[in-house]
Amino acid sequence: MPLSSFPSSSSFSSSANVLALAVLLLLLNAGTSSAQLSDNFYSKKCPNVFNTVKSVVKSAVAKEPRIGASILRLFFHDCFVDGCDGSLLLDDTPSFLGEKTAAANNNSVRGFEVIDAIKSKVEKLCPGVVSCADILAVASRDSVVLLGGPFWKVKVGRRDSRTANFTAANTGVIPPPSSNLTNLITAFQAQGLSARDMVALSGAHTIGKARCTSFRDHIYNGSNIDRTFASARQRQCPRTNGVGDNNLAVLDFRTPTHFDNDYFKNLLIKRGLLNSDQVLFNGGSTDSLVRTYSKNNKAFDSDFVTAMIKMGNNKPLTGSRGEIRKNCRRVN
Numbered sequence: 001m002p003l004s005s006f007p008s009s010s011s012f013s014s015s016a017n018v019l020a021l022a023v024l025l026l027l028l029n030a031g032t033s034s035a036q037l038s039d040n041f042y043s044k045k046c047p048n049v050f051n052t053v054k055s056v057v058k059s060a061v062a063k064e065p066r067i068g069a070s071i072l073r074l075f076f077h078d079c080f081v082d083g084c085d086g087s088l089l090l091d092d093t094p095s096f097l098g099e100k101t102a103a104a105n106n107n108s109v110r111g112f113e114v115i116d117a118i119k120s121k122v123e124k125l126c127p128g129v130v131s132c133a134d135i136l137a138v139a140s141r142d143s144v145v146l147l148g149g150p151f152w153k154v155k156v157g158r159r160d161s162r163t164a165n166f167t168a169a170n171t172g173v174i175p176p177p178s179s180n181l182t183n184l185i186t187a188f189q190a191q192g193l194s195a196r197d198m199v200a201l202s203g204a205h206t207i208g209k210a211r212c213t214s215f216r217d218h219i220y221n222g223s224n225i226d227r228t229f230a231s232a233r234q235r236q237c238p239r240t241n242g243v244g245d246n247n248l249a250v251l252d253f254r255t256p257t258h259f260d261n262d263y264f265k266n267l268l269i270k271r272g273l274l275n276s277d278q279v280l281f282n283g284g285s286t287d288s289l290v291r292t293y294s295k296n297n298k299a300f301d302s303d304f305v306t307a308m309i310k311m312g313n314n315k316p317l318t319g320s321r322g323e324i325r326k327n328c329r330r331v332n
């Protein structure tokens, strides 16, 4: 019922009505930060957006399979820092410090050109309608599918931040590869993700590569690592800090461009590349889940999808908060 049709004409009761309505709206909103994401957000405003995103990701992955891994990681690093709001995509300027040079990202995150290419195609199709945050969410799903992983429906309606948070990205909100199991569980819990979600999401390391600097300590000093595997990796990653830091190794030595459960099989034989990989199977509380995923690819796919949806619903900007960026690299 519209407020104007309330019988009372006293200004007291009409402002009481407005207050009651405001409180009601607040209550409806509380704790349901993802309530406004939906399957059909763009079905009238940009019906072809999903096909457009997919076509660009498809040609990028055909050219370089690893780029699918890089895009998936961008989404993770975006979502953990103040929610899935495209904040990671913002470039630094003389007066703006973004997240790209923070410890978790510097010299490491990649794939921004693909996001730009998608954005410019989508802007031609439906100008000012589709957020960069949604593009990243959909492109991540498409990357997983194109590399042989499971499909899921991505809810959309996210808007783009006008801010970034260097400090968060620089100080462990995104856990470092030196993390132990407790660190990992805590960092994911802080995002509303369970230990089970954390293990399933770590399965993303079935694709992509890491730099020597990310795994040096594990291959030289780790106790829970297969010696043959460690020696092989040491040949491409010198012991001395600063030497060969950017040399790359695949995260899944079996099928590095195929999204499957081999990552968990590797952990069973102590061939996780990062310390944070191997701690998932080192006599602790997550051992049995790693065993389950290693034997049951369907169980992994299903839990991975559940966790990706949860991560993707993390504190999105919706309604009139944030904006739809014209260019993913800068605020309007």
Ligand code: HEM
Pocket: 066, 068, 069, 070, 071, 072, 073, 076, 107, 108, 109, 110, 175, 176, 177, 178, 179, 184, 198, 201, 202, 204, 205, 207, 208, 209, 210, 211, 212, 214, 251, 274, 276
């Ligand atoms: C559990 C905690 C995690 C830690 C400590 C971690 C850490 C890392 C590190 C250190 C790298 C290599 C970066 C480099 O050396 O340049 C990496 C790569 C990667 N991470 Fe994670 N990660 C975690 C969880 C995740 C999650 C949740 C996802 C996505 C769902 C993900 C997806 C990836 C992908 C796909 C790559 C390869 C990227 C490429 O080849 O460009 N990671 N991760």
Ligand SMILES: *[C@@H]1O[C@H](CO)[C@@H](O)[C@H](O)[C@H]1NC(C)=O
Pocket: 101, 102, 106, 107
């Ligand atoms: C990022 O890496 C570059 C190149 O290694 C380095 O010069 C710069 O200081 C790093 N930035 C931060 C904020 O650590």
Ligand SMILES: *[C@@H]1O[C@H](CO)[C@@H](O)[C@H](O)[C@H]1NC(C)=O
Pocket: 082, 165, 167, 168, 173
């Ligand atoms: C940035 O992230 C830190 C750490 O998570 C948080 O305490 C802080 O409130 C954030 N800053 C802004 C401006 O959102």
Ligand SMILES: *[C@@H]1O[C@H](CO)[C@@H](O)[C@H](O)[C@H]1NC(C)=O
Pocket: 180, 181, 182, 183
């Ligand atoms: C994990 O690492 C933290 C430091 O980040 C340390 O305080 C804690 O004792 C470690 N926990 C275990 C179980 O090793």
Ligand SMILES: *[C@@H]1O[C@H](CO)[C@@H](O)[C@H](O)[C@H]1NC(C)=O
Pocket: 216, 217, 218, 220, 221, 239, 240
């Ligand atoms: C291995 O551990 C020792 C002792 O903690 C440390 O001094 C050394 O820098 C580590 N080596 C590597 C390659 O991380």
